[in-house]
Structures are given as structure tokens and as C-alpha cells.
Amino acid sequence: MSAGTNKIAVTVSEVVEVNELVKRFRFVRSDGGLLPTFSGGAHTVVEMHDGEIQRLNPYSLMSDPMDQTAYTISVRRDDVGRGGSLFMHTQVKPGDQMVISYPVNLFSLDLRARKHLMIAGGIGITPFLAQIKQLTATNGRFELHYACRSPALGSYVDELCDHHPNNVHIYYDEQKQSIDLEHLLDGQPLGTHIYVCGPKGMIDWVRGKAEALGWPREAVHYEEFLAPQSGKPFEVKLAVSNKVIRVGEHQSLLEAIEAAGVDAPYLCRGGACGQCETDVIGYDGKFLHYDHWLEDDQKASGKKIMPCVSRFEGKTLVLDR
Amino acid sequence: MTIQFNDETFRDDYTFRNSQWAIDRFPFPFHEDSYMYSVNMEQHQGGPAGSVFEKRFDVDEHYVSEMKDRALVLAEDPLRCQCLPHMTLAGWDLLELIMVSKSEDYPDLFELHREGNNWHWINKPLGIDHKFVFLDETTLPYGPMEYITRQSQGDFAVLDQRDDNLWMDAGMVTTQADWSLDFDIGMNFFEWHAPVPKANEMGIFVRALKFLLNIQQGTPARRLNWTMTVNPLLDTSPENYHKWGVQKTTLTPENIGTKQHLRVELQTFFRLPRSNALVFPIRCYLISLQDLVTVPKWGRRLHRVIRDLPVELATYKGFIDNRPMIVDYLSQFDDGLPTSDGIWPDKNTEPPLQT
Ligand code: FES
Numbered sequence: 001m002s003a004g005t006n007k008i009a010v011t012v013s014e015v016v017e018v019n020e021l022v023k024r025f026r027f028v029r030s031d032g033g034l035l036p037t038f039s040g041g042a043h044t045v046v047e048m049h050d051g052e053i054q055r056l057n058p059y060s061l062m063s064d065p066m067d068q069t070a071y072t073i074s075v076r077r078d079d080v081g082r083g084g085s086l087f088m089h090t091q092v093k094p095g096d097q098m099v100i101s102y103p104v105n106l107f108s109l110d111l112r113a114r115k116h117l118m119i120a121g122g123i124g125i126t127p128f129l130a131q132i133k134q135l136t137a138t139n140g141r142f143e144l145h146y147a148c149r150s151p152a153l154g155s156y157v158d159e160l161c162d163h164h165p166n167n168v169h170i171y172y173d174e175q176k177q178s179i180d181l182e183h184l185l186d187g188q189p190l191g192t193h194i195y196v197c198g199p200k201g202m203i204d205w206v207r208g209k210a211e212a213l214g215w216p217r218e219a220v221h222y223e224e225f226l227a228p229q230s231g232k233p234f235e236v237k238l239a240v241s242n243k244v245i246r247v248g249e250h251q252s253l254l255e256a257i258e259a260a261g262v263d264a265p266y267l268c269r270g271g272a273c274g275q276c277e278t279d280v281i282g283y284d285g286k287f288l289h290y291d292h293w294l295e296d297d298q299k300a301s302g303k304k305i306m307p308c309v310s311r312f313e314g315k316t317l318v319l320d321r
Numbered sequence: 322m323t324i325q326f327n328d329e330t331f332r333d334d335y336t337f338r339n340s341q342w343a344i345d346r347f348p349f350p351f352h353e354d355s356y357m358y359s360v361n362m363e364q365h366q367g368g369p370a371g372s373v374f375e376k377r378f379d380v381d382e383h384y385v386s387e388m389k390d391r392a393l394v395l396a397e398d399p400l401r402c403q404c405l406p407h408m409t410l411a412g413w414d415l416l417e418l419i420m421v422s423k424s425e426d427y428p429d430l431f432e433l434h435r436e437g438n439n440w441h442w443i444n445k446p447l448g449i450d451h452k453f454v455f456l457d458e459t460t461l462p463y464g465p466m467e468y469i470t471r472q473s474q475g476d477f478a479v480l481d482q483r484d485d486n487l488w489m490d491a492g493m494v495t496t497q498a499d500w501s502l503d504f505d506i507g508m509n510f511f512e513w514h515a516p517v518p519k520a521n522e523m524g525i526f527v528r529a530l531k532f533l534l535n536i537q538q539g540t541p542a543r544r545l546n547w548t549m550t551v552n553p554l555l556d557t558s559p560e561n562y563h564k565w566g567v568q569k570t571t572l573t574p575e576n577i578g579t580k581q582h583l584r585v586e587l588q589t590f591f592r593l594p595r596s597n598a599l600v601f602p603i604r605c606y607l608i609s610l611q612d613l614v615t616v617p618k619w620g621r622r623l624h625r626v627i628r629d630l631p632v633e634l635a636t637y638k639g640f641i642d643n644r645p646m647i648v649d650y651l652s653q654f655d656d657g658l659p660t661s662d663g664i665w666p667d668k669n670t671e672p673p674l675q676t
Binding site for chain 1: 407408410456481482483484535537538539540594595596597
């Protein structure tokens, strides 16, 4: 059972260039029906058929969770990545038929919070857009601190400032503006929860600071989907299905397993959820662990790998799959 | 088919009865001649036509009377329904899930008309015709969870998901097999499972939790659980143990066939979309031993299962004292013939009882 998620056939109804780096895609159900509602912070996995290669990339849903007529996502172009975002930017046009997964939420609001303090960096703004719509509809209290490179690249800054002038604070790196985190965390009322989504450096910074200031672990929420990295091709033996597969340079191990017709579990495809955890039966070489699911000692043990993002270099790798 | 609703009681004079239709579709929980505790989860995406697995929320002949019984329990003890403040949104999720499912699955019994947030709900069996505003609590006589679960068979635990755990933060519990919402409210998955025998079986619970945390929208799951109850009593709660516990001593070889019931829970699990909470409906089906043994396969198999059940499980399920009498009774319906695999009655293929 891959992922335990159902699929939805959709049609691309609109593609909008938000700025030089970001495009927004709107999906409606191909059968004309309504899409499921979802909770702010949820993502969908978009299937892309790029020639021979099949990619499944997760994107946060940014539309109003209560709006069942369409979903929207925003994709930042990554010119050096493996091509998923480039495919979306260059190939996907209005009218195209695509397949997406049911929404999955690995970054949901803690509805007990008296206040939601959101910290976003760059394209990490997208899950917050849906959460803010949800909180606005239910009179939830939030405050957003959003760092981006420049006014020209500040996706959705204008609409956020227009709709929520008192709750939104923008910081432009180019103008040397930065979040005064210590001060910000210090001044929060009891019962505040922190949410952070953005580059790894930002997430580590916020989590580290919150921990140092004595915030309880369960009041700090973060979402970081890693894009699988490219790397040298390698060969893997799948013991259960008795197949030898080759993982291409721009392919993840999980994608290679799927391409061989072997059903493997996943949810986030970004090294965060733990769903794809796979047992290693034998190896001779070295692991390139990129996930943030396994503990350091598990990574060192050579007994587990997260195939959605992690790779291998060496002679042989045998997996229990 | 249209359902003929029974007028019956689950207390005092116990007029509860199963029709032939209800007996034939009873969710017999044993797929082989022995029983071992397991998580045995499967997808809840329909099932054979007419079976209790077919619809998302099964409605049967006991519906109207069960809802009357629920109202009686709540009148005596309002704490059987609780909802922590942050779970209101999950309550609306549940209301939507049940209204949409029932109106689609039983269009002759339930109707839902929606225009934006203006909803019109018609529940014909209970005679309810109600217009209200979705997400506006002031337009309902109760909170959304209480409102809809007063119209739905089975108990409902509504679980918040956070910190990689599940929390019993809301529920409607009036037909439970010996557990207490008032005691468990606010507890996490491990805390509310605490009184399970054999702590070394913890691994099962860790795996079950992992499975539940990963249930996603659009892919609900289900499993069966079972126990034994003397008299067709829905409310076997710890709060009322002093009332029903003593009934276990009223069993005699003469009345056991009518008094002793197999109690089966159909447990389902749905992810709720707006709140990301999980709802865990626990639907209870009762059948007297006398009715159950009219299906030859079930008579043979239940005898073997109960006879061979480990002592600690029979103790945990609360019938260890009566087990010898139950086994004696059931042995009359076990001729030693082999049984077919699976839970279905197989009435046309399994031989009648050989005497
Ligand atoms: S799919 Fe989530 S960690 Fe790999």
C-alpha cells in the first residue's frame, strides 16, 4: 500500500507567474466534482511524467482549506535540482491532465494553542497561506514573520499585508532586515505555539533558539521537505522482490524502486515522515543519509535507509524490499 | 432495501431481538477455529452487498431503539459525551462525514441539502428535519459532535493527533465494552490502553499507533473486536458495573442460549479533513448464542474458540467464571466437522449439524 493515500485526477486550470522564480498552479477535479477539504499545512504529492522518468513531488497546499472547487500550489524553480520543479515550470500548461494525491498533513496546527506564531523563509510561506485562511475563518490568533530575499521575490507579500496588516511582518535579506528571534520568542503569551517552514538553516536556528529559551518541544512545529539530491548512479538488490535495480544520477532510490514495479510505502518523499524506512540486509560501501528521520546512531548502524532522499556509494547494497 | 426498525429495549425487560436478516449479516469475528489477539487492520472501502462492512456507517434494524437508549444514558449521565474546546472543529468534521455518508449511502432514509454553509438535514427514521448553518454552533441544539452522534449508532472516540501520538480529547460513549470516557478523556494512546494484559505485548500497540497515525483522508481502516455480554445490554460501562456485573451470575444452563450474547465491535478509523483529527467509531453488534448457533459453521467455530482461549484472555474479556457453562452449551453444536476459512456464514456450502 503506497502511502495509504488515494489519488485524484485533476486538470490544470491556471498557471500564474508569481515572480521570476515562482509559479502558481491551480488544479480542479477532472470529473467536475469537488475536491476534499483539508487542514492548513497539508501537502499533496504531484505525479509528473517527464519522458521516461516518473517523479512524485510533494507541494504544500496554499489555497483556502474550505474551498473544494480548486487546489493551488506554488513551485519555486530550482535550476540545479533534479528537474521536478523545472518540469512544472516549463512543461505544465493550463488544460493538462495530472494526478495528485489526497491531502496529507504532517504540519498541522495545534488547535489548543492560544496563539500561532509563524516563521517563514522564502517558498516556505506556502503552508502558512492555507493555515492563515483556516485561522481567519475560525477566529484563531496568529502572527507571521516572513523573511524573503527582496521585494521582487517576496511571493504573496502584498496580499498578506493587505489582508492582515497587523499580523504580518516582512523582512528583506537584501535590505539587511532580519528577524529579532530572541526578542520575538521572549515576548510571547503563554500557550503560544511556534511553526517554522523554510530553509534548513532557518529551521535549525528557530528550533535551537526555542530550546535554549526553554520552550517545550511539543510547542515547536517545523516542516522541511528535502528535495532528493542527485548523485552518482548505484546498484541495489531488492531481496524480497528478487530484483537488481539501478538508481540513476537524477533519480531517488525510492523512484528507482517504484520504476522497477515494486510497491514501496511513502508519505512525504522528503525525509521527514518516516514512512519509507527500509531495512538494509547487507552492504559494502557507504551510505549518504540525507533524511532527518533516522537518529544518528541508526544512520551509523548501517541497518536502515530512507530511500526517498538517501543514497549509497559502493559495491553492494541489499534491501529488504 | 428499506429497513424495518425494531421497537425494543436494551435494559430492564430486554426485548432486543435480531431478525433473520440481522443474524445472517452478523459480523462474526473469527476467521478460523482459534483466536489470537492481533491488530488485524484492513481498509474500510466497502464490502459484500448487505454486509455490515458495505457502507461507511452501517444502519440496521436496531437504529431507532439504540438512539432511544443513548438518550436515556445521557439523561442519567451527561459526562458520557465530552468535547474539549479545541475539538469543536473535529466535531464539525464528524458531522459532515456522517451526514454526507448517510445521505449518499441511504438516500431513502437521510437527505442532506447544502447551499454554501446553509445546510438542511432530514433524518426520516428519527423524524428530524433541521436547517442550520455549518460551523455556527448557535444554530444546533447541541455541539456538532453531540448532535450527530445522538443520531448515529455506536460509540465515537475523537482523537487529536499531535506529538506523534493520539489524544482522546472528545467522544460520545454510551454503549462501551467496559471503558470510560470520563476516565480516559485527555489521555494519549498508551495511557488509555494501559489496562491490557501482558505488558510485553507492547510491540503490538506501538505498531497499531504507527498505523493509526498514518491513516489518511480517503483511506479509512477497520477491524473487529469482540467480547461476551450477559443480556443484550449496550451500556456495559465501568460507571454502571454495579448494575450489570451482577447479571453475570444469573446465567443458568437453561437460560444461557437466550441470555448470553456474543458482542462484536466493528471499529473504524477515519481521518477528519479540517481538523486533521482521527475519529474512531466503535459499533456494537449483539447476538444471542441461541441465534448464533443457527449458523452451523459459527456454532462449531465459536465452541472451539471459547474452549481453547487462553485463561488470561477469557479473564480480560470478563467471562472466565461462566466459561465452563458457555463451553458446555456450545459443545452441543460442535460435531467436530471441519469449518471453511473466513468469517462468512457459508450456509449453502457448510453441512448442517450432524447429530
Ligand atoms: S517518505 Fe517520508 S521519510 Fe521517506
